[in-house]
Amino acid sequence: MATTKKLKEAAAKVDRTKSYPLTDGLELVKSAAFAKFDETVDVVVKLGVDPRHADQMVRGAVVLPNGLGKDVRVLVFAKGEKEREAREAGADFVGADDLVAKIQGGWFEFDTAIATPDMMGVVGKIGKLLGPRGLMPNPKVGTVTFDLARAVKESKSGKVEFRVEKAGIVHAPVGKVSFTAETLRQNIVALVEALQKAKPSAAKGTYMKKVCVSSTMGPGVTIDLAEIAAILK
DSSP, X not given: OHHHHHHHHHHHTSOTTOOBOHHHHHHHHHHHOOOSSOOEEEEEEEESOOTTSXXXXXXXXXXXXXXXXXXXXXXXXXXXXXXXHHHHHTOSEEESHHHHHHHHTXXXXXXXXXXXXXXXXXXXXXXXHHGGGTOOOOGGGTOBOSOHHHHHHHHHTTEEEEEOXXXXXXXXXXXXXXXXXXXXXXXXXXXXHHHHHTOOTTOOSOSEEEEEEEESSSOOEEBOHHHHHHHHO
């Protein structure tokens, strides 16, 4: 009940009929956060696309300038010299068939997975386990590559993958409530710019229809689209 009361108090701080300037909105998200842990700040963007059509799919990745404020556990599927390269780059788990067997047994203690192209035949065996969790390595977002040093470094420093869902929505973390509003703003600008670059040529009309920011437990705050448009100019 205490949580419900706190949620009501947090929600009362937000005017649902209003769109807030980005920095003001982020300050509001920070002040409305009430959990005892350092909540993640998430952004939800409603796009004017229909992802049921292949030519309107929006997918990509962005390295946030200020990271995510958490330790990202990186798993790499690699063999031989590439295995050594991955370990030297700071990967938390490196292997091949041994990792596949572990994952088949229900182990998922990692946040992102990277693979060298020659390992994708092996990784394909667990595609149905990794895919629904958003963990399947993919060349489009740079997680199927021979440049493991770069891929591991990017993942560790706050690389965020995004993919539009059925309703035309992209959901992505952009940091922690403990970040300053300016730090969060810089991360959101990077995400929005990456979304703009990923805009499909088949998308017609308004591309970014709504942008909302919230903390893990807190209420959603709608951001002024005019400011988003200005950022993208």
